[in-house]
Amino acid sequence: MKTNRTLYRTLLILSFLVINAAIIAGVSSVLSYMNTGADRSAILHLPEAQIPNYAPQVVWTPLTNEGRPISSQTLSELERDYLKAWYVRNIALETNDRYGTADYYTDSAQVQLYDILDLNLKNNVYFKSSTLKHHPTLEFYSADGKIAVLTDTNVERYEEAYMDQKRIAQHTEIASYQVMLLLEDGFWRIRHLIKLPSQEVEKTKVSRPDLSAVTKSKGVNYYPQKHPWNMFGATFSDSSITADFAKIKHMDLNTVRIFVPYKTFGKAQIEIEKMKQLQHTLDMAEKNDLKVVLTLFDFYGDYSLRDWTLTHRHAEQIVTALKDHPALLAWDIKNEPDLDFETRGKTQVTAWLGRMISEVKSWDNQHPVTIGWSSPEAATNLAKEVDFVSFHYYREPDQFMVAFQELKTNVPDKPLVLQEYGYSSYDGIWNAYLGSEENQAEYVIQMQKLLDSESIPFMIWTLYDFESVPNSVVGRLPWRKARQRHFGVLAGDGQPKKAYYSLIEKK
Known part of the structure; x- marks a missing residue:
């Protein structure tokens, strides 16, 4: 009997606690509802804060x-x-x-x-x-x-x-x-x-940027060794970047290509601190007598018309802030956009690119504009709109001249720049043990001979081997990630690989 009474009291107390908890939760929900800005705005029909989804x-x-x-x-x-x-x-x-x-x-x-x-x-x-x-x-x-x-x-x-x-x-x-x-x-x-009735709009005079520095460029695609694809923000290190730029200059190179990640940089509302870091990066390049090709959009793949004005504001802030910087060589609109043709549609991608070229030229008519296509074949796209044609090449050296001459035939009136080329020295299981520093060095020697024979400007991929590669770069497949970590001419500890000496001797 006493046991039943104790059980009854316990259940009564528990019921009381549950009911009170429910009441408190209900009151909290109401208070949360009333203190939520968006909900209150909806109740009173007040204008909500500006949402950055449309920014012409x-x-x-x-x-x-x-x-x-x-x-x-x-x-x-x-x-x-x-x-x-x-x-x-x-x-x-x-x-x-x-x-x-x-x-x-x-x-x-x-x-x-x-x-x-x-x-x-x-x-x-x-x-x-x-x-x-x-x-x-x-x-x-x-x-x-x-x-x-x-x-x-x-x-x-x-x-x-x-x-x-x-x-x-x-x-x-x-x-x-x-x-x-x-x-x-x-x-x-x-x-x-x-x-209103249409009126004729005065056309803006189009200037021709100086391309002499572009045709003499020889350089490297750059990410810091410890933070590849994550250069700006809390990981930004001016001491390591300026040391790396000094190494690049010591290699007798004159150009670096760097990348602005669209999403993490703030999209249409660029983060002030990251913009200062980008400015400082160009300052460090200038001190080391290096020119900069700046890729405006990395890790961007929407291209939808609803997104256009947001991407315009992103580019506008960067271009207007840096267009007078003495280290700036050229604007690169987007890295390898042709890889998005299948998923986004070629027409949609090229429409976005064409409009972005026009916008950048309206903000800066002194510096040339290009696009970093993933192959010589893709580089014929929008060739008339860009000031010089950039392409990437990771195939065998004995196939290079055929692809290059075909591109030159299709685009006879624009400078051609090999914006990326390289070879992975990874020698592990995910590459069938076929890679090596010796093979990488031989690849660089063969490619540099071909580039010298045609006086082709180039930028090698890349300065360092990396400890890790984000899935967003090459996906999750281990054989792709493993190879991507070993394209550097410097090892992860900063020591020169055999390809380093091939590059400085044969460039």
Whole structure:
């Protein structure tokens, strides 16, 4: 009986504790809900913080508008909602779905947009589009702060048309718009969006960058030995980098190629500290009398139109910050983009590349632009758009001249640069015990003879052997990772390998 009573009391206490725990958890959930910024914004229908998912270039004309003066904060909010309206419109035209349009268009403006969506849906048509540049002028801001009228000139807009899931056309349009926006429950909504008659846009003069230094380049693709593919951030070491640059100069080389990882560098919102580290890297190159080929996009593989403006802002920040640096030799848009043709589609990849070339040239017309293609065969892509053609080669030396001469025939009017070449000295089981320092050294000797015979600029892969290689570089397969660790002309401890002496003797 006493045992049953004790058990009863225990169950009663446990039940009490469980009920109280449930009540506390419920109250905590409510408090968490009420203290979450996004949720509160949704409840009160307040404008949420700017999400970096759409970032076209916006250049405002100096304010001389009629009506009341507008504060910088209000102008920023107006710009934010105006761009979001374009973004929502782009999504609607791609999905033929009305979702989200009510937040950025008034009722009458929604009707016009819905008519377009209904027609597209009926004909099984949709459009992928993005505005890339805006040049707004505020014409009027009402005394009550509820109405704004602006003219947006030379809006650059890229669009792709699809029918039955197949792309049927793509084009770039430059147009101007008259826009009226109304402030309603915290949002600036478009009331009228009227396309103005087209006006001829003055074409920017295209300068021809000096390529003499490019044609004389002989160098190395560079990552620090201890932190390959992770050069910037907490692992950044200026002492090891400057020591490595001194070694490269001692080898009588004059160029280094370095890489900016798109995602970890901050994407459209570049991390300030990493930008300072990149600047310092160029400073160290200058002190060692080395020129830098800077690859703007490493570990990037989206290319979708929704992503274009974000990648533009990434490149713009780097290019505008470094374009006057004396160590800068050239901009390399992307490392081996042809490897993404199969998964992303050749048309999509080359469209992104072509536009990025144009953008970089608009920010810096003094330095040449190239693309690091994975093979001589792929390097014919966009050859007319780049200033010099870069290609990679890891095949046998006796096949090199045939591939090179074919590329030279197809691209007779541009300098050709062997941007990567090399041989792994890995001699373990995952390479059937076929690699060796001797084979690597002989490969370098043969390749350098061929390069000398045609005066081909080159950059060898790479300075060091590495202790480890991330899966994101070559995948998880052990035979690929093992080989990739042993391409250096210096061993992991910094000691020269036989290929080092082959390079400095035969280059």
